[in-house]
Amino acid sequence: MPGLYPVAALPSADDTVDFDSAIIIDSADKRWRVRAPKNPEASVRLEAEHMILQSFSPGLRARLPFLVPTIVGSVPQGGLQTFIYSHNPGAPVDIDELADISYGTRGGKTDIAEAIAGAIATVHVFPETIVEEADLPVYTGEQIRERRLAELDRAVATGKVPSGLLERWEKQLNDVSLWQFRPRVIHGDLNEDNLVIDKKTIVEVTGWSEVCVGDPAQDFSWLFACSDTDFRDRIFDLYRNQMPQQPDEHLESRANLYAEFGLAQWLIRGVELEDRVMVSEAVSMLSSLEAELREVGVLEPQPVQQLPEKISDDF
Template sequence: MPRSPLTLAALSTAAVPGLDARSVRSEEVPGDYDVAVVTAADGTEWEVRAPRSTMAGAALEAETELLEALHLYHEAGVLPFAVPRTAGSAPLPEGGRAVVHKHLSGTALDIESLTPGPGLAADIGRTLAAVHELPVSVVESCGLPSYTAEEYRERRLVELDEAAATGRVPTALLRRWEAALEDVALWRFRPVVVHGDLAADQVLVTGSRVAAVTGWSDARVADPADDLAWLLVAAPPEAVDSIMEAYQLRRTELQDPRLVDRALLVGELALARWLLHGVRHHLDDVVEDAVAMLTDLDEATREDDTA
């Protein structure tokens, strides 16, 4: 049973000495967690997160360790944005712990409003490049996943096979995706530290700068295209060039001529993963949504091929 906001507020006061909670609101975040934002008497907002399962608890421990390392890189000026930093924790009756950190300031990225030039679009490119330039040991030392390029391509193939088995993916899309996944040249990349689950509400901005990045529970050593895919798909086309130019300038040894092609493919494959999510959890509305988007993509790619 999900924990109530009041229960989470009590956990926050136990975790952070002197925290005088005055109000609390629940917060929706990805993952198997109960989350709330607590406002203290001095107006400071604190975020408390408690895992709902043993697996989520283990992931939270690894993420907490990673965030401490990322904070040090931020303090050293290597990362140009803030990350959550644990201020305290409280044990849970069933085992594990709830963690608390200050609620980071900034507004969620409005990706559709991005414009070309040296402003926010370019800063997003630099932000992702800074993450991808981190030493892979930052992630590996926390026990988070690490993949070679070939292992990651094989993971994508397994996902595609599962999606094909549902019978819901258009045949032409499957053929095109299979050809891309069999194109070994497309998958020659150097694995890097990736956030792994970037979305607009995890990129907090202030003016024309990225102020903070949250939601690091899916961080891993993998394909840099994973972090770029959502931007290339969702950002206005005229802003994409600014994102990629700033990204490439910030990377020191980027030798990945097929990066953009792979990122666009990863963006398409996200629809297959959305379909699988709906099928695995028996969510009919999610399955219908995924099938509709797959149909639209199939029609769009057919039109591109005949243009």
């Protein structure tokens, strides 16, 4: 980038399996984000992000309640394309910390829960033409359900997912009524790492590589990692109040399913990469999830195995 003189670098929250990322500070104290893909699949994701960010016209950007990155340069590296983005002061905040912040900002101009709900609602009312013109995926509810069923088959094939979870997910995926919803433009990869927070305010939303027309519930799945259920429920309520049409009644149920099923997707990815650490982590988290669901009564308790009677010494 002509005229850019880097003076410092900071870590940047990202998917470390697919990307190398960093924040660069230049001599004029401006910030830039660099994302380098580690594999062809990640490169495709960055190309998709490039397309959608180009579709955000100046007029649309001006109407958004948050900033979105601008790609200001790129460079080929090892046959893959590395991108340079504009970046704003601020940093991601852990989801439980976001919940803590929300109590201090509730009802004010910087109500963080209201800002999160508003950001999601804003994306969900984008015109679908933005996605279509960028040649990004457009899914129906049935296509989304079928894609998840195919992933469930892959999870079964690993032989490492607890049976209670498999039965629970299969039942939900086969409940056609759960999948009667209006597909909308979604961010697709929304989580706390993609919310840039400065002075308890959302200043920027990043990570637009998974944008598509899909299930609105997917943009809420990350909230189920929060230990504060009141924070999560409030965001759902605020979102419903801000949407021009009421969302479907099963929005929360599908968001919870996506949150749980994300562990199986992590397992599948680890198996594909032959990454023993990823697989071990995924298996541990899946076992913990099943135990937790049994404890709260969502899954039936594990049947107690009967110990064999003591065999007589005279036998």
